[in-house]
Each structure stands twice: as structure tokens, then as C-alpha cells.
Amino acid sequence: MQFLVLAAALLFSHAAFPNPSVKIINFGSSLRKIQQTLLKNPNAKSIEVWDQFAENLIPQDAKSFIWQKSISNWEESRQRKIKIWSDDLKTKKSDYFFAFNKIENAIRKYIPALSKTLGEPIPSRIYIMGVSGAEAIFSFDGTERGNLILGVDEILSKNLDPETVAVHELVHMFRANRIDYSSTSSGTQNLLKVSLFEEGLAINLTEKHLGKIKIVNHPPYRRPFKVTEQNLKDYVLRIKFDIDKSTDAKGLREVYSKWFVPDEVRDENYMAYRIGYEIFKKLSAKFSIKALNTWDKKTIESKVSEVLQNW
Numbered sequence: 001m002q003f004l005v006l007a008a009a010l011l012f013s014h015a016a017f018p019n020p021s022v023k024i025i026n027f028g029s030s031l032r033k034i035q036q037t038l039l040k041n042p043n044a045k046s047i048e049v050w051d052q053f054a055e056n057l058i059p060q061d062a063k064s065f066i067w068q069k070s071i072s073n074w075e076e077s078r079q080r081k082i083k084i085w086s087d088d089l090k091t092k093k094s095d096y097f098f099a100f101n102k103i104e105n106a107i108r109k110y111i112p113a114l115s116k117t118l119g120e121p122i123p124s125r126i127y128i129m130g131v132s133g134a135e136a137i138f139s140f141d142g143t144e145r146g147n148l149i150l151g152v153d154e155i156l157s158k159n160l161d162p163e164t165v166a167v168h169e170l171v172h173m174f175r176a177n178r179i180d181y182s183s184t185s186s187g188t189q190n191l192l193k194v195s196l197f198e199e200g201l202a203i204n205l206t207e208k209h210l211g212k213i214k215i216v217n218h219p220p221y222r223r224p225f226k227v228t229e230q231n232l233k234d235y236v237l238r239i240k241f242d243i244d245k246s247t248d249a250k251g252l253r254e255v256y257s258k259w260f261v262p263d264e265v266r267d268e269n270y271m272a273y274r275i276g277y278e279i280f281k282k283l284s285a286k287f288s289i290k291a292l293n294t295w296d297k298k299t300i301e302s303k304v305s306e307v308l309q310n311w
């Protein structure tokens with residue numbers, strides 16, 4: 001689905017930690033009502049049906065991001081998006097709506113466990129399970145870090161396991177309070193090394209909590225983890241070479257999209273996740289996860305460099 005973050009939403013409370021209750025906005029049942037209404041009344045206007053069942057789920061302070069209110073004809077664009085989305089929604093089967101609940105259940109189930117493993121407080125924020133142009137979107141209201149939208153459409157269209165995606169992204173969400181992903185102030189190479197670390201951490205914790213069997217469905221590598229030691233070492237040398245030569249913002253984008261952006265054809269994009277996974281495993285053999293969670297970007301960079309250097 002093209003349009004970004006339709007049913008997304010987030011967060012009102014800026015009251016921070018520690019609040020043991022996690023507020024979740026789940027669009028599943030509203031979307032089902034919309035679907036049923038549209039199928040029953042072919043003449044119904046999608047915008048009216050949307051406004052009746054879903055619009056008020058979007059918190060006020062998330063609306064400007066979601067509807068891109070900075071553009072002058074945003075209302076027109078909102079209605080166009082809702083029309084496209086509604087047509088698509090009419091074709092959805094029950095597994096689609098079921099996935100919303102699967103994700104919500106996974107979030108409720110694994111948030112306390114992840115909090116314990118990382119030694120991070122449970123966030124009081126809201127996670128959205130909606131329709132979006134991505135599997136997961138963070139920080140969309142521009143003011144808070146750690147907000148999360150999970151795009152059910154995207155997760156299902158890529159044949160990803162909803163529970164695995166939910167836990168992986170939750171780990172990133174916990175970490176977002178520690179690491180500012182948007183900042184490049186500490187240098188581009190740092191950011192790539194931090195990305196290896198962060199993905200490795202997310203995959204390892206997902207594996208730890210969900211069990212080995214789920215990892216083959218882990219985003220973004222849906223291909224099995226079959227790689228020889230030598231093979232892996234070659235990739236490590238290549239990624240290290242690429243990271244070392246990326247010295248500006250353009251280089252960073254190139255290396256990031258080569259190694260971290262999912263692609264069905266090339267190997268690099270999923271090997272970065274595999275390498276991150278191995279790096280984190282090596283580090284967690286020496287340090288506790290709680291300790292690793294407290295590392296700042298500078299420490300992460302130097303430790304990741306050390307592991308790459310001594311592979």
C-alpha cells in the first residue's frame with residue numbers, strides 16, 4: 001500500500017517513566033467495522049465511514065504528522081488516501097484482522113520481559129498497529145523518540161511473522177530512549193557501526209524471547225542463516241571496507257541502503273543483519289545485556305570496530 005501511515009497514531013502522554021501500563025491503539029476492530037460497512041453499503045462514502053470509526057483513534061498531536069498537515073491541500077490528500085485504502089480494505093480477509101490482535105498480544109506479553117532483560121523501564125507510550133507504508137515507523141510526531149507504528153499491511157505483504165516483527169521493533173523502541181538514531185553529529189561511520197549493533201541487539205533479543213525457530217522469519221532476512229565461516233568473514237571485510245570509506249552523508253546513505261535496506265536479490269542487505277547478530281553475540285559473551293544497553297554511541301563504535309578488526 002502506497003500511502004504512508006494512514007492509520008497511525010500515537011501518543012498523548014508525555015509523562016515519562018515509570019508507568020507500568022502500556023497504552024496500545026489497535027486499529028484492527030475499527031478497520032473491520034469499516035470494511036463491513038463498506039461492503040454492506042456500496043454507496044457509502046469511504047471518508048465518512050473512516051471518520052465515523054477510525055479518525056478519533058488518532059491522537060490530536062499525531063494528526064499533523066499522519067495527515068501531513070504542513071502541505072496546503074492536506075485534507076484533499078487525506079481523503080484521497082482514505083479512498084485508496086478503503087478500496088484495498090474491502091479485499092482483506094480475516095487473517096489480516098487477526099494479525100492486529102497477534103501483534104497486540106505479543107506487545108503485551110513481551111514488553112515486561114524485554115524491560116527486565118534490558119533493565120529499561122516499561123514505557124507508558126502508545127504503540128499503534130495500523131496501516132502504513134512500512135513495517136515499522138518511529139518518532140513520527142517529531143517530538144518524542146520511541147513512538148512506534150507497526151504497519152500490518154506491510155508486515156503481511158512481506159510474509160513476515162507479526163510476532164517477530166513486533167518484538168524486534170519493540171527492542172528498537174526501548175533503545176530509542178538511549179540512542180538518537182537521527183543524529184549524525186558523531187559521524188557517519190559511527191552511525192553504521194551503531195546500526196550493526198542495534199540490529200544485532202534486536203535480533204538477538206527477539207531470538208532470546210521468541211526462541212530459535214522464529215529467527216528464520218526474522219526481518220529483513222527471510223533467507224536461512226546458511227553461511228560458512230569463510231563466507232561470513234568475506235562479508236565482514238567488505239562491510240568494514242565500505243564503512244571505512246563512507247565519510248560523508250552521501251556515503252552513509254549509500255552504504256546504508258546497500259547493506260541495511262531489504263532487497264530480494266542482493267545478499268548484502270541481509271548480511272548486515274547477520275553480521276550485526278554475530279557482533280552482538282560476541283559482545284554479549286563478554287558483557288551482560290544490561291551493561292551493553294548502557295553503552296553510549298562512542299563506546300558502541302569502538303567496541304564494534306574492535307570486533308570487526310579482530311574477526
Ligand SMILES: [Zn+2]
Nearest residue numbers: 168172199202
Ligand atoms: Zn531492526
